[in-house]
Amino acid sequence: MVTGRNLRNRGRRVAVIGAGSWGTTFAKVLCDAGCDVTVWARRREVAHEIQVAKRNTQYLAGINLPKSLKATDDLSVALRGAGLVFLAVPSQTLRQNLLDIEPYLDRRSVLVSLVKGVEKTTTMRMSQVMADTLDLDPTRIGVISGPNIALEIAKEQPTGGVASCADLTVAQEIATAASAPYFRTYVNTDVVGTELGGVLKNLIALAIGIVDGVGYGENTKAAIITRGIAEMTQFSVAHGADPATLSGLAGLGDLIATCQSPLSRNNTAGRLIGQGYTQEETREQMQQVAEGITSVPPVLELARELGIRMPIVEQVQMVLDGRMAPKDLGPHLATEDDVPQPEQAIPDGAHEGTWRRLLNRLKGTQA
Ligand SMILES: NC(=O)C1=CN([C@@H]2O[C@H](COP(=O)(O)OP(=O)(O)OC[C@H]3O[C@@H](n4cnc5c(N)ncnc54)[C@H](O)[C@@H]3O)[C@@H](O)[C@H]2O)C=CC1
Ligand SMILES: O=C(CO)COP(=O)(O)O
Structure with missing residues (x-):
């Protein structure tokens, strides 16, 4: 045609x-x-x-x-x-x-x-x-x-x-x-935001697969997806991304597709781990690339360097390492706050970059 x-x-x-x-x-x-x-x-x-x-x-x-x-x-x-x-x-x-x-x-x-x-x-x-x-x-x-x-x-x-x-x-x-x-x-x-959206959604999809393998239902998965996009946004913005990119196709869009699809390799790898297979057994069973498994340690290293907490990704790492049982993975299950925390659907500061860009754009037009 x-x-x-x-x-x-x-x-x-x-x-x-x-x-x-x-x-x-x-x-x-x-x-x-x-x-x-x-x-x-x-x-x-x-x-x-x-x-x-x-x-x-x-x-x-x-x-x-x-x-x-x-x-x-x-x-x-x-x-x-x-x-x-x-x-x-x-x-x-x-x-x-x-x-x-x-x-x-x-x-x-x-x-x-x-x-x-x-x-x-x-x-x-x-x-x-x-x-x-x-x-x-x-x-x-x-x-x-x-x-x-x-x-x-x-x-x-x-x-x-x-x-x-x-x-x-x-x-x-x-x-x-x-x-x-x-x-x-x-x-x-926004190369940084576009790229990081694709990297980070794989880690959240691993978490979704894990709780799916355990047998948890939609509430758990919805909570992980929602807190997951907040983690993705905070991490990416700290690396210079525009938060708007993370709510677009390369962020939220890809997160939804990967977390929902049984065709996703990251989701599938997580499910096998949630069902009790070890990381090595899961790698052996996967015939294709599941990038998330390899990305967890370097992403956590980058988060540590910037002083950012990524509770879901940290839990995925602990499950992969065998330090946490898959059934204990969940944003609420592991929370031990002395004082209940505000939800902050979009983390503090995540929009600062947007305002800065808008201001710069306005200044550019005036110049
Ligand atoms: N499959 C999908 O739905 C999507 C995948 N991606 C990304 O695309 C990238 C590639 O993934 P897939 O094609 O899905 O993986 P795949 O597992 O389907 O294929 C991997 C390919 O890489 C080749 N390969 C392995 N070692 C190599 C080497 N040393 N040098 C060159 N090629 C080598 C394999 O022969 C194979 O052709 C990954 O980063 C993945 O996250 C991005 C969007 C969608
Ligand atoms: O990136 C993808 C969809 O956008 C493919 O995801 P998986 O690598 O988990 O299959």
């Missing part, structure tokens, strides 16, 4: 690095947006199946991929002429993957992270790993995040996401490339 959107992207060469469930699905979104897409798969057989049969049976069973989608296990082929390079690999391998692609990158190409984790050894967000590894200018670093369960999108069930870059024009270019009839992409310049 030819649409205005297809025409805008005519001749736009893009590459997707990583052919797991999200890389393959996102490659389909980009094809359906009219881009000329090549996906790079680490394993030759996966690249071959996508290229020849237009299928990726291991990660997207039953999905027919677009005829125009190309696949290769050769980075030089994938990156040739690609102005936009989307990264869909596990967070812990991104640094090495970036070093591998460096020799084939065009100096002007923009790199876009689709990854929702932090690097365990450095506590860096993916955009920081990108800047650190390749010494990229912020205008060449983008992020896309949102309520994006891969299999639902591969089935063309409508949803949206946010494309973020310090430079709004670049964010708009990324969003144009990634806007398909069933996938609407909004823009912002």
